[in-house]
Amino acid sequence: MNIKLVESLIQVILSLSDEERSLLEEKLFFDLSEPSTSDLMQLAQTGGVFQFLNDEPDIYSLKDGEPI
Numbered sequence: 001m002n003i004k005l006v007e008s009l010i011q012v013i014l015s016l017s018d019e020e021r022s023l024l025e026e027k028l029f030f031d032l033s034e035p036s037t038s039d040l041m042q043l044a045q046t047g048g049v050f051q052f053l054n055d056e057p058d059i060y061s062l063k064d065g066e067p068i
Contacts (some may be wrong), residue, residue: 016024035043046048 013021013024
């Protein structure tokens, strides 16, 4: 473990302004390497993963069930 490096980093972090510290926290904790929901939706839509549903019969109509 590099204790000197850790202590240096702590000093740098403590010297940051509130705005800089907020940006650092955002980069550390909110920039995930996982795709966003929007990215996944776009991938599913363009990738054709649900195309098989177009071949399924329509088994329900507007007449089914009770009106809300």
